[in-house]
Amino acid sequence: MLLPVALTTTGAAALVNLWLGVRVSQIRIAEKILVGDGGNPRLVARMRAQLNFAEYAPIVLILVALIELGGGSPLWLWLVSAVFLFGRVLHGVGMDGWRPGRMIGILTTMVVMVGLAGYAIFLAYQYGNPMR
Numbered sequence: 001m002l003l004p005v006a007l008t009t010t011g012a013a014a015l016v017n018l019w020l021g022v023r024v025s026q027i028r029i030a031e032k033i034l035v036g037d038g039g040n041p042r043l044v045a046r047m048r049a050q051l052n053f054a055e056y057a058p059i060v061l062i063l064v065a066l067i068e069l070g071g072g073s074p075l076w077l078w079l080v081s082a083v084f085l086f087g088r089v090l091h092g093v094g095m096d097g098w099r100p101g102r103m104i105g106i107l108t109t110m111v112v113m114v115g116l117a118g119y120a121i122f123l124a125y126q127y128g129n130p131m132r
Helices: 004-031 041-069 074-094 099-127
Strands: none
Touching: 004 041, 004 074, 041 074, 041 099, 074 099
């Protein structure tokens, strides 16, 4: 079964992760830091932005795919996926010092995760056959 929302969101997430990695590499090259963070706070911030993405994206992508597979609303999933990706881009920019971007990114990620988790649990008990 094709999961268009999950596939598109995962593809877009891969591009965001690549963008975050390129941003790390730009500082590594400019500052000649091949391994570690070299005590460079800007490099540390960009590394954390990428790692933060890597920490949250898998669970969000898994939830999107399972909800889509379970018959969740495609329109709602498209919207939530777009909000998540937009928030993660804002977070990456925000880690460079634009504090509102970082805060919006964190907030959207948390709201999306809670929403997806709640929807997944709802679908499981609404349409599943839970043990009694």
